[in-house]
Amino acid sequence: MNHKYSPAGNQTRAEMKNPEAQQDVSVSQGIRMMFYMMKPNETSFQTLEEVPDYVKQATPFFISLMLLELVVSWIRKGKPPARLDDALTSISAGVLSRLPRLFSRSIELTSYIYIWENYRLISLPWDSPWTWYLTFLGVDFGYYWFHRMAHEVNIMWAGHQTHHSSEDYNLSTALRQSVLQIYTSWVFYLPLALFVPPSVFAIHLQFNLLFQFWIHTEVIDNLGPLELILNTPSHHRVHHGRNPYCIDKNYAGALIIWDRIFGTFEAENKKVVYGLTHPINTFDAFKVQFHHLVYIWTTFWATPGFFNKFSVIFKGPGWGPGKPRLGLSEEIPEVTGKEIPYSSSASHLLKIYAVLQFALMLAFYEDTFADKAALSQFTLLLRVCFIILTLTSIGFLLDQRPKAAAVEASRCLVFLALCRFGHLKPLIPSLSFVFEIFFSICIAFWGVRSMKQLAAGLSK
Ligand SMILES: [Zn+2]
Ligand SMILES: [Zn+2]
Numbered sequence: 001m002n003h004k005y006s007p008a009g010n011q012t013r014a015e016m017k018n019p020e021a022q023q024d025v026s027v028s029q030g031i032r033m034m035f036y037m038m039k040p041n042e043t044s045f046q047t048l049e050e051v052p053d054y055v056k057q058a059t060p061f062f063i064s065l066m067l068l069e070l071v072v073s074w075i076r077k078g079k080p081p082a083r084l085d086d087a088l089t090s091i092s093a094g095v096l097s098r099l100p101r102l103f104s105r106s107i108e109l110t111s112y113i114y115i116w117e118n119y120r121l122i123s124l125p126w127d128s129p130w131t132w133y134l135t136f137l138g139v140d141f142g143y144y145w146f147h148r149m150a151h152e153v154n155i156m157w158a159g160h161q162t163h164h165s166s167e168d169y170n171l172s173t174a175l176r177q178s179v180l181q182i183y184t185s186w187v188f189y190l191p192l193a194l195f196v197p198p199s200v201f202a203i204h205l206q207f208n209l210l211f212q213f214w215i216h217t218e219v220i221d222n223l224g225p226l227e228l229i230l231n232t233p234s235h236h237r238v239h240h241g242r243n244p245y246c247i248d249k250n251y252a253g254a255l256i257i258w259d260r261i262f263g264t265f266e267a268e269n270k271k272v273v274y275g276l277t278h279p280i281n282t283f284d285a286f287k288v289q290f291h292h293l294v295y296i297w298t299t300f301w302a303t304p305g306f307f308n309k310f311s312v313i314f315k316g317p318g319w320g321p322g323k324p325r326l327g328l329s330e331e332i333p334e335v336t337g338k339e340i341p342y343s344s345s346a347s348h349l350l351k352i353y354a355v356l357q358f359a360l361m362l363a364f365y366e367d368t369f370a371d372k373a374a375l376s377q378f379t380l381l382l383r384v385c386f387i388i389l390t391l392t393s394i395g396f397l398l399d400q401r402p403k404a405a406a407v408e409a410s411r412c413l414v415f416l417a418l419c420r421f422g423h424l425k426p427l428i429p430s431l432s433f434v435f436e437i438f439f440s441i442c443i444a445f446w447g448v449r450s451m452k453q454l455a456a457g458l459s460k
Contacts, residue, residue: 018044023052030061036211040132045199054206066171072219085344085398087172089283092391093162094175099384102372108186115193126197138192139204143253146188151248156184157317158292165288167275167341169240174216179289211254231256234268241272244332273335281342283398285391344398354394361390363427382423409446412439
């Protein structure tokens with residue numbers, strides 16, 4: 001990219017470049033960045049173009065921490081921390097939520113740069129530790145209010161509910177992210193654009209997100225005095241609970257102090273039952289993302305009166321005519337602690353098949369991000385369609401939907417066509433024939449199965 005956006009006016013990049021900052025994180029930095037323990041001098045950059053994609057570089061640390069959680073959970077509880085079907089659905093949502101980044105910079109950064117370039121009041125120095133610490137607080141404060149509104153405004157909840165739809169609580173749950181959320185969260189960071197350079201903001205936006213990964217676990221009980229200041233696994237477990245005492249509590253990103261200040265703090269006391277108050281009981285990637293938008297749409301038309309319709313969109317998800325803005329607390333379903341989470345009835349063999357196809361899709365996903373500059377927009381679009389089709393198909397298989405076999409046969413056919421026309425390349429070129437044989441067998445298997453289903457349906 002030729003254009004070097006300079007937040008510091010006429011000073012050149014060479015004059016201001018930070019010699020201690022680097023693009024690729026070391027193992028020590030990688031571990032520290034997952035816990036917001038990077039130092040200002042190693043993460044201060046003059047231009048936005050210099051800011052590393054820390055979230056992308058975090059992939060091996062996501063995987064390592066998930067394996068560590070698996071081992072610890074196995075030792076302590078004798079069982080894995082996650083269920084396969086639920087974890088696949090969570091990672092699916094994470095993949096879907098990042099696909100728009102293949103085509104453009106996030107709206108959070110685009111809108112921020114616009115305000116900075118046109119309306120900034122002062123320019124804080126990009127290389128001052130004071131700017132770094134102030135932005136740490138500012139981003140966390142903005143996140144608190146975004147997150148609170150995401151629970152209190154129905155149309156914002158339509159995006160954020162995705163993150164809460166898992167009935168498990170483990171590190172994979174952290175990856176269950178919404179496609180829609182970013183289209184409302186950007187507003188809450190704009191006040192910072194009046195004085196904080198975009199390069200500093202972009203650092204903290206990433207670290208704030210990464211910090212929220214490790215708190216999604218049940219293997220850490222209590223962190224003593226740190227519980228007073230930090231958002232911890234215990235505090236965030238409460239946030240993910242559907243017990244009445246957990247609803248609309250602990251909105252913190254990195255610091256729990258905001259909840260303590262603004263009266264939304266609740267300590268963990270009873271066993272937390274995770275998920276939505278009305279579970280969606282599906283692993284369908286699209287329903288996980290968009291089901292609440294459909295609900296708002298139908299409720300909007302079913303609710304009489306202009307002001308009531310307006311309230312359906314902008315008041316809380318529990319609101320109804322005649323009720324307070326956030327609904328009635330007595331309408332929150334009680335929990336017994338014996339709730340059985342929705343799980344897939346697919347066979348073990350089918351689940352292994354789903355994991356294999358999911359892993360292949362992840363490899364293509366990583367490859368697409370790595371190669372995106374070299375790929376045409378058309379190829380990018382086709383690859384994104386293939387990834388979406390794969391996630392849809394795996395959700396259908398896990399849900400045992402009647403159309404799953406036909407969708408999977410079509411998906412395998414699409415894979416072969418994309419390879420044949422050069423839009424996808426097998427991960428190991430010398431083994432391309434193995435991929436062709438494997439996917440041909442899959443087409444035959446799922447094709448025959450869907451024909452049998454069709455014949456059985458016609459004979460009824
Ligand atoms: Zn939330
Ligand atoms: Zn969470």
